[in-house]
Amino acid sequence: MKLLRLLSIGLMSAALVAPRVVAAHAQVPPPKPLVITAHNMTVATAGGQDTRAVARPGDVIRYALVFTNVTAGPVKNIQFVDPIPKGMIYVPGSAAADHPARIEYSIDGGKSYSAQPTIQVVEEGRKVEKPAPRQLYTHVRWTVLGSLAPQARVMAEFRTQVSEAPGDAK
Amino acid sequence: MLGNLKWTESLVLAAVALVVAAGGALAQTPEGTVITNTATATYTDANSNPYTAVSGSVSVTVGFKAGVSVTANTPTPSSASPSTADTMTFTVMNAGNGTDSMTISENISVAGVITVTGYRYGATTYGTLAALNTALATVGIAQGGSITLKIVYNVASGQGGVSTIYTLTANSRRTPAASGSAFSTITPATVYGVATSPHGGQNVQRLPGSGYSFTFSIGNNGNGNDNIDLIATSPGSPVITIVSVNGAAGDSARISLAPAASQAVTVVYNVANVAGGSTDTLYLRARSVGQPATFDDGFMDLTVIKPNLTLAKAAFLDDGVTPVAGSVVPGQVIRYRFTVTNNGGTSASSVQVTDALPAQVTYVSTSSSTGWSIVVSGQNVTGNYTGTGGVLAASASATFELRVSIN
Structure with missing residues (x-):
């Protein structure tokens, strides 16, 4: 998947703690293994210029998670887990990756995952299963299939909407 | 866990509540709220040795959205x-x-x-x-x-x-x-009100005849536009027959009036040939269409008038003063005096007197004919009143006098 031009929004990243970190060049800081960026799609679609730090209720935010293999050898079993931020609501069908990956969701705070979470409701006295409403989604998980060569990158993305009410999202 | 996640019933109500909340009119996420997204990634090496998870985060600040x-x-x-x-x-x-x-x-x-x-x-x-x-x-x-x-x-x-x-x-x-x-x-409430005038007191006098008219005034005293039905009646008497109301043949019509507006409405009627002095009343009811219980009756009092002539014929000696009291003799001249009096309530026109003189007398001359045109042919006398334009006013009298001789 071609990467969209991402905007840096309060970017932070944690240091990789790994036994075989690739030694960085003396003048070039080592790449961060996981970088997350956010992009206000609503402002961009509307032709706005300022898509940086501010989003309004109802705006759609695209999050991109880029993992770089900073080790000397190939890695595998790469798995992203992203709790949907409080104040955001997952946009159904928006989770994707640029490598083959299995995408699953949790509606119970990350305890369990499913490709299609459902809930059980009672209709006319009978229990029926319904797709879980998007407000219930709490986590997105990508399990990347195959291995990733040194210095290679894999990107996962999903979209959320700034909730109209504080109680909307989990 | 790869299978579909199933919630228990106990969670259903909470889930539904959340859905309802999402569609409700709750306040939006407050301006200035910082939403931070922190994700983690785990991986292993080629030998499946796990490495410590790495994480990253990004924050978005909620801006102002008007509502x-x-x-x-x-x-x-x-x-x-x-x-x-x-x-x-x-x-x-x-x-x-x-x-x-x-x-x-x-x-x-x-x-x-x-x-x-x-x-x-x-x-x-x-x-x-x-x-x-x-x-x-x-x-x-x-x-x-x-x-x-x-x-x-x-x-x-x-x-x-x-x-x-x-x-x-x-x-x-x-x-x-x-x-x-x-x-x-x-929407201010509508108040209905109609008024019809006059309410009698006209002392209208009419000869028997057709095409008389009387004009009422209809007013809308309410506070809104109203349609008003007009209904003319003349109850209890055969004198008045209603011909039309406000130009519409028959005894009813409808008009529209703005608040505070009024309109003149003419009622055309006929008066029957009944005895002079007969009376009747012409009513015109104006009734609100919006509120039929609201109406007002105007009315006109009418009296039928007619001329009422009497004819008196008297005999005088030829001096014109002394009434003939005793017997007369052949060759004597006497005078017949004809007096027409209008005792009616209105003038009389085309007043004519005819008389057939007795065979025992012979017409000599007309001694007094002021206001009359007298024609005598043989024994037949015809007098046409021509005074005051040929109109004999109410309470007026007119007299002419003939001289005749006894045969």
């Missing part, structure tokens, strides 16, 4: 026409996600029904919208907060049943394109 909601607390205020100092209230709520202030505007759909005289906010009534907005410019309304505005207005007269819609619109001062509005519909 305005206006509610009409008195959607159908009760107002009379005319009335003053009526009120209707609106609540303007800040449905945005941060503190905002409002600019108020208004629209009145039908002009002339109401006049807004003041805008009350808090304890102050402002005379104009501009003054109100100047005051509201410094009134910060917190997220989810609201203000109440009371609109003071007068209702003009003659507006019964006329609806006008007053719409109040509030615009966000921070994002003027964001607005909300609500409206109240003001």
Whole structure:
């Protein structure tokens, strides 16, 4: 998947703690293994210029998670887990990756995952299963299939909407 | 876990509640809220040795989004026409996600029904919208907060049943394109009233005849437009026959009158050839169509008048003064005096007297004929009244006199 031009929004990243970190060049800081960026799609679609730090209720935010293999050898079993931020609501069908990956969701705070979470409701006295409403989604998980060569990158993305009410999202 | 996740029933209500909340009118995420997304990634090496998870995060700050909601607390205020100092209230709520202030505007759909005289906010009534907005410019309304505005207005007269819609619109001062509005519909109650005049006292006198007319005045004393049925009657007497009402053949018609308006309505009628002195009354009822129980009867009193002639014939000696009291002898001249008197209530025209003289007398001459045209042919006498234009007024008399000799 071609990467969209991402905007840096309060970017932070944690240091990789790994036994075989690739030694960085003396003048070039080592790449961060996981970088997350956010992009206000609503402002961009509307032709706005300022898509940086501010989003309004109802705006759609695209999050991109880029993992770089900073080790000397190939890695595998790469798995992203992203709790949907409080104040955001997952946009159904928006989770994707640029490598083959299995995408699953949790509606119970990350305890369990499913490709299609459902809930059980009672209709006319009978229990029926319904797709879980998007407000219930709490986590997105990508399990990347195959291995990733040194210095290679894999990107996962999903979209959320700034909730109209504080109680909307989990 | 790869299988579909199934929630227990105990969670269903909570889930449904969340869905409802999402569609409800809750306040939006407050301006300034920082939403941080932190993700983690785990991986292993080629030999499946796990490595410590790595994480990253990014933050988004929620900006201001305007929202305005206006509610009409008195959607159908009760107002009379005319009335003053009526009120209707609106609540303007800040449905945005941060503190905002409002600019108020208004629209009145039908002009002339109401006049807004003041805008009350808090304890102050402002005379104009501009003054109100100047005051509201410094009134910060917190997220989810609201203000109440009371609109003071007068209702003009003659507006019964006329609806006008007053719409109040509030615009966000921070994002003027964001607005909300609500409206109240003001329909002053209709008050019905009709008046018909005159109410008798005319002492109208008419000869028997056709095509007479009498004009009534019909007024709408209510406060709204009304249709008015006009019904003419002449109860209890065969004297008056109604021909038309306001130009419509028959005894009824309908007109429309604006409040406070009046209209002349003519009733055409005939008078039957009945005895002089007969009386009748022509009624015209004006009845509100909007409220049929509301009506007024005007009426005209009419008396039938006719001339009433009497003819007196008297004999005098030839001196013209002495009545013939005893016997007369052949060759004696006497005078016949004819006196016509109009004892009726109106003048008489074409008055004519005819007489056949007795065979024992012979016409000699006409001794007095002022106001008469006398023709004698043999024994037949014909007198036509020609005085005062040939019209013998009521209570007037006319006399002519003939001289005859006894055979």
